[in-house]
Amino acid sequence: MSKAKRTGLIAALDVGTTKVACFIAHADDDGGLRVLGVGHHRSRGMRAGQVANMEELEASIRAAVDAAEQMANQRVQRVLVNVTGGSPRSEQVEVDVSVAGHEIRDKDVRRILEAGQHHEIGEERELIHCVPVGYTIDGTPGIVDPRGMYGDRLGVTIHLISAAIGASRNLATVVERSHLEIEARVVSPYASGLACAVDDEKEMGVTVIDMGGGTTTVSVFQDGHILHVGSVPVGGNHVTNDIAKVLSTPVSNAERLKTVYGSVISTPADDRDLLKVPLVGEEDDTTPNEVPRSQLVHIIRPRVEETLELVRRHLDAAGLLHQVGPRCVITGGASQIAGLRDLAESILEKQVRLGRPLRIKGLPESVSGPAFSTVAGLVRYAAQDHVETPDQRDADDDRAASGKGKGKSKTKGSKGKGKAETATGLGRITQWFRENF
Numbered sequence: 560m561s562k563a564k565r566t567g568l569i570a571a572l573d574v575g576t577t578k579v580a581c582f583i584a585h586a587d588d589d590g591g592l593r594v595l596g597v598g599h600h601r602s603r604g605m606r607a608g609q610v611a612n613m614e615e616l617e618a619s620i621r622a623a624v625d626a627a628e629q630m631a632n633q634r635v636q637r638v639l640v641n642v643t644g645g646s647p648r649s650e651q652v653e654v655d656v657s658v659a660g661h662e663i664r665d666k667d668v669r670r671i672l673e674a675g676q677h678h679e680i681g682e683e684r685e686l687i688h689c690v691p692v693g694y695t696i697d698g699t700p701g702i703v704d705p706r707g708m709y710g711d712r713l714g715v716t717i718h719l720i721s722a723a724i725g726a727s728r729n730l731a732t733v734v735e736r737s738h739l740e741i742e743a744r745v746v747s748p749y750a751s752g753l754a755c756a757v758d759d760e761k762e763m764g765v766t767v768i769d770m771g772g773g774t775t776t777v778s779v780f781q782d783g784h785i786l787h788v789g790s791v792p793v794g795g796n797h798v799t800n801d802i803a804k805v806l807s808t809p810v811s812n813a814e815r816l817k818t819v820y821g822s823v824i825s826t827p828a829d830d831r832d833l834l835k836v837p838l839v840g841e842e843d844d845t846t847p848n849e850v851p852r853s854q855l856v857h858i859i860r861p862r863v864e865e866t867l868e869l870v871r872r873h874l875d876a877a878g879l880l881h882q883v884g885p886r887c888v889i890t891g892g893a894s895q896i897a898g899l900r901d902l903a904e905s906i907l908e909k910q911v912r913l914g915r916p917l918r919i920k921g922l923p924e925s926v927s928g929p930a931f932s933t934v935a936g937l938v939r940y941a942a943q944d945h946v947e948t949p950d951q952r953d954a955d956d957d958r959a960a961s962g963k964g965k966g967k968s969k970t971k972g973s974k975g976k977g978k979a980e981t982a983t984g985l986g987r988i989t990q991w992f993r994e995n996f
Contacts, residue, residue, distance in 0.1 A: 576773030596631025750936030764884025795893025
């Protein structure tokens, strides 16, 4: 049974604490991806991955999307959006259903995934992903894709990823206020892993750490599947704020000091290297304060150590610190501090490499760095084969029947309603024939 790959226009929107980024790409028939337009803007209205000011965030989203649309010479109405806030949480459940010995089809896979969706995840949480990790047929494990096979009972281990309802719905509201429809939501650590980890790493086992501005997210892959996601509430902005407070310098200058001179490894020359540090509130900077670079290192290192220690504890609590491969990929805007790789290797006890998005055709060099891993991963997610859930299929049928997404106006009145119901019925009959003959 062939898998339907996504083709056509893809719009990905990364709404982060420090920036909003939008990529518009095209998925070719041969499976290739081409970036047509990019746009990014300073994020206002987000704090620690949560919506703090809807109006300011809406303006940032509009600016980023408009820039991407102008570069691509395309207008977009539907976007894939990342979910960073809401404390993303992983849970695995096992489900099995009877298939009565017939050929396993898409409808059977949808049915078993729908059964997994009914698992209790908590009243205050919302299901974001329902990812099949591995199938069994009549108890035989190791089935990657059961479609086209035969058996009496179909089983599956499902990875459920959820987030707090309030955080995800607040973000959805802001995106919709920007006149954009959400095509799909993807938790940020999942997207970053898709962007930076190569296939061999995901097969053998790899941990991907995305150090963002407000949070640091974690994803674990094994056997080619996403196995676990999580986050810790510390990011690059905390380092910047530490510098600003200790040195009494404006936040903008603290960010510059971190980016240009920041390090977590001391050198003998640090005490001799003096850095000019303007003081906050003093307009006359003719005689700025001077501090040795060693002081900057002493400010940065404890916060980065804390972040990595929190990640280690998170992985240990999930039973994944040493159980899943020794490979670790660190990405994100805050991952570019000098010496981070060596420090991470000593704390996490893993083989660490610094990651950036795997190359996509047409992606400008200026937006191919670690800070753009999440939005690049959203594009790759869109191009993958995903088995639809029944709810998604019905929504697509209803959308097609009403003419949404095809530039047609919605039919009004009782006569129009009858036509829409007929179209929906015919669509479902056609779908039934496709699945059973």
